[in-house]
Amino acid sequence: xxxxxxxxxxxxxxxxxxxxxxxxxxxxxxxxxxxxxxxxxxxxxxxxxxxxxxxxxxxxxxxxxxxxxxxxxxxxxxxxxxxxxxxxxxxxxxxxxxxxxxxxxxxxxxxxxxxxxxxxxxxxxxxxxxxxxxxxxxxxxxxxxxxxxxxxxxxxxxxxxxxxxxxxxxxxxxxxxxxxxxxxxxxxxxxxxxxxxxxxxxxxxxxxxxxxxxxxxxxxxxxxxxxxxxxxxxxxxx
Numbered sequence: 001x002x003x004x005x006x007x008x009x010x011x012x013x014x015x016x017x018x019x020x021x022x023x024x025x026x027x028x029x030x031x032x033x034x035x036x037x038x039x040x041x042x043x044x045x046x047x048x049x050x051x052x053x054x055x056x057x058x059x060x061x062x063x064x065x066x067x068x069x070x071x072x073x074x075x076x077x078x079x080x081x082x083x084x085x086x087x088x089x090x091x092x093x094x095x096x097x098x099x100x101x102x103x104x105x106x107x108x109x110x111x112x113x114x115x116x117x118x119x120x121x122x123x124x125x126x127x128x129x130x131x132x133x134x135x136x137x138x139x140x141x142x143x144x145x146x147x148x149x150x151x152x153x154x155x156x157x158x159x160x161x162x163x164x165x166x167x168x169x170x171x172x173x174x175x176x177x178x179x180x181x182x183x184x185x186x187x188x189x190x191x192x193x194x195x196x197x198x199x200x201x202x203x204x205x206x207x208x209x210x211x212x213x214x215x216x217x218x219x220x221x222x223x224x225x226x227x228x229x230x231x232x233x234x235x236x237x238x
Contacts (some may be wrong), residue, residue: 006195010186010202018184018206024098024174024181025167028069032166035110041143054114061111065172066104073104076175101174109166116158120151149236160218168211182206 004014030198042054060071076102077093084091095103124147132142182203 005195006198010199011191014185014189015206018182020181022173024102024105027102028109029163029166031106032109032113036113036117040121043114043118044121057113058114059060061108066108066170069087069108070101070104070177071174074100097177097179101179109162118156119145119156120155124150124156157223162220164211164215164220167214168207192214
């Protein structure tokens with residue numbers, strides 16, 4: 001039997017906290033796009049040291065668990081403050097717990113988006129770039145007017161996958177460092193109402209509903225800007 005009073009109290013008191021998950025995901029994704037573009041461009045650079053740095057960054061954050069990355073970033077700030085105090089430096093890094101988690105998520109998604117950008121850039125025929133340079137375009141102009149307009153349309157599907165994962169799989173990991181996002185709030189509510197299982201089921205329903213809406217919106221954009229017959233596949237774990 002469904003306890004409608006429990007459901008109503010959950011959606012009144014707890015469900016709105018999912019806005020924090022959305023904030024974390026959107027901030028990480030937004031900054032991650034810039035990081036991904038820069039390091040993705042670095043991955044296809046002819047300058048070998050730049051390629052090495054870009055590859056090192058992507059391999060590091062794609063090859064280690066996100067949970068460990070959150071722990072390392074989260075506890076690095078107190079460790080740095082202790083180090084400053086040890087050497088008598090009157091300087092502190094006062095970064096809120098939510099912001100620390102956002103930094104970790106940003107570094108993680110930036111690495112995955114860098115690989116998406118790399119694959120997108122490499123999907124453009126090199127002859128088009130040579131043609132752009134031959135008519136007087138600089139490399140930056142060729143990127144802005146030739147490569148990006150085509151590659152962004154090709155990269156839409158893997159970007160969609162990455163953004164959904166960041167929202168529904170990555171942001172709940174903030175639970176482990178006591179950031180009061182939806183999962184942590186659901187546990188607190190469930191313990192208070194003696195309905196932990198029901199609370200987790202309701203949290204799953206909220207994540208599912210928002211993920212479906214986000215997926216629908218991104219798929220519409222993907223179809224709108226798709227290039228028939230072209231596409232790339234860059235998934236987590238590859």
